[in-house]
Amino acid sequence: MRQPAVAGQFYPLRPENLEKELKQCFEGLEIRERNVLGAICPHAGYVYSGKVAAHVYAVLPKADTYVIFGPNHTGYGSPVSVSTDTWKTPLGSLEVDRELADGLSGSIVDLDELGHRYEHSIEVQLPFLQYRFDQDFMILPICLGMQDEETAVEVGNLVAELASKSGKKLAFIASSDFTHYEPANVAREIDNEVIGTILNLDIPGMYEKLYRKNASVCGYGPIAAMLTASKKLGANRAELLKYSNSGDVSGDTSAVVGYAAIIVE
Template sequence: MRQPTVAGQFYPLSPKTLKKEVSRCFNDIEITSRDVIGAVVPHAGYVYSGSVAANVYASLPKADTYIFFGPNHTGYGSPVAMSQDTWKTPLGEIETDKDIGTLLAGTIIDMDEIAHRYEHSIEVQIPFLQHRFGNDFKILPICMGLQDEETAVEVGQEVARAAKESGMKVVFIASSDMSHYVSAEHAERVDHYLIEAILDMDVPEVYRRRSEENITACGYGPISAMLSAAKEYGAKSTKLVKYATSGEVSGDPMVVGYAGIIVE
């Protein structure tokens, strides 16, 4: 069982308080399920990025399995690591997709729980899905410590292949914040520069622009893996549903950027 690591920090530990906080994130957002194949969502504390995340989750369709690509902030575990443990949040337990996991055996993606044990980037997403769909879905968490372009594309393509073979309805979700601890003006400029490449589904350009402007988005590999997987599923259009920074809540001059993007 993968126990929650950041409950009580990034989001409330009490189930009652967590339900209230997630509901607050969805305030004034119309829930309209769309034919979303992939998405980018932030993973900061709910008070900062929860409304950006909720704007994405409000658009997601019901799926059998939500496949998460998240960055590895801790450095623990395999370079590309899939979890097959049951995941627990204050709102209940969610099973991982063992069928797709089995179909990924022998690929670049290792089965390794250590990489996930203290990593927050995927954990914080699950209560949003539980708010929308109860506990009636599965997840496949993939944590990426290795984020180079070749690896990201291979991960996305392998996951798409396995998902197709499984016959399950899936949605691919990349967990990433954008710029970290820069001025709001700088964050807005470089984040939207990177977002343009994401909206064009142009993975090489994502890497080029990130390098050119030294953009500190932490999940550029997961974003690229998601885009690669979504393309295998015939994705045609993209939309930035919300952009915000932590400074809008904290009032601090140095901010972290958050983008919510859907791919259809």
């Protein structure tokens, strides 16, 4: 059992408080499923980025399995790792799609729990999925410590091939925040340029922009993997639903973190 690592820190530990916070995140949003194949969601504390993430989850369709790509902030575990543990959150337990996970054996993706044990980027997405869909789905959690373009694209292609063979309905979620600890105007300028390449589904362009701007987007590998998998399954457009930064909540615009909700259809 993969126990929650950041319950009580990034989001409330008590189920009733967590549900209340999630309800507040969705306030003013219409729940209307769209034909979303992939998405980008932030993974900061819900008080900062929960309302941004809710823009994605309000339109995310019901799927058999949600593939969640997250960056590895901790440095533990394999360079690219998939977990097969049952994942527990304050709202209940979620099963991993072990059929898909088994299909990754022998590839660049290692079966490794250590990379996931203390990592928050995937965990914080799960209560949103449970709030929308109860426990009626499976997950495939993939943590990327190596985020270079070649690795990310390979992971995305692998998962897309598995999805096609399985016949299941899948959706791909990339967990990422955008620019870290820059003044709000600088963060917005950098993020606008990076987001522009994402909206064009341009993975090489995104990497080029990241390097040229020295952009501190933490989940660029997961974004590239998600875009690759989504495009392979027929996605041809992307849309920015919401952008904000931590300063919009804290009032401190001197050093913010940027958050974007993006869907790929």
